[in-house]
């Protein structure tokens with residue numbers, strides 16, 4: 291995928307452009323620019339609004355969430371045009387016991403989301419995070435999942451075998467659907483949904499997306515590498531504050547250039 295650099299000149303209204311925005315005008319100036327992404331060989335116009343000043347990657351995250359959802363929608367439409375139907379449905383949490391890799395920026399955003407939840411729901415979600423961490427620790431996996439070791443991928447498979455539900459899974463549905471991680475947005479299958487309970491290379495037909503925002507954000511946020519979702523709250527409480535040494539347009543250009 292190729293993309294044009296973000297044009298930060300105030301754009302003329304572009305009725306055909308897809309608009310995505312991040313940032314709160316009450317917290318600082320915003321910058322709006324145009325960008326063209328080549329998606330599946332087709333140029334797609336965007337109008338993107340981000341914080342103008344120095345921010346952390348998590349402050350620009352809604353743009354990348356919107357892009358990931360767009361890539362997923364396009365992949366689903368392409369599959370449907372080819373006679374294949376996406377099996378993923380609300381109420382199917384078959385894949386939500388897999389280890390979910392997230393960027394540090396996503397961990398910060400998820401921790402902020404949890405802090406914003408009203409009680410008693412916040413306490414229930416925190417309890418489920420703690421239970422998942424405990425389950426991984428009791429199985430001897432937590433240090434492998436969160437450390438620099440080479441066994442992280444295998445540890446992720448071992449974690450899946452524990453069958454621990456994602457802390458955000460409620461009644462087999464994602465309780466944070468609008469805020470779910472990038473890799474969750476990008477995971478769509480056309481194989482029977484039940485196959486995701488015990489996935490094998492032969493049993494899973496995963497859609498290929500035209501871009502990979504989760505990987506692009508991870509590479510742009512590489513100072514911390516990937517984290518398992520279950521580590522988000524501990525990470526947020528124990529890691530140093532996020533770097534705020536790039537402006538919103540600089541972070542955006544970095545991530546778009548990695549798609």
Ligand code: SF4
Pocket residue numbers: 383385386387390456457458459460463464465466467470471474
């Ligand atoms: S965040 Fe939502 S979609 Fe992702 S694993 Fe958890 S429950 Fe499932």
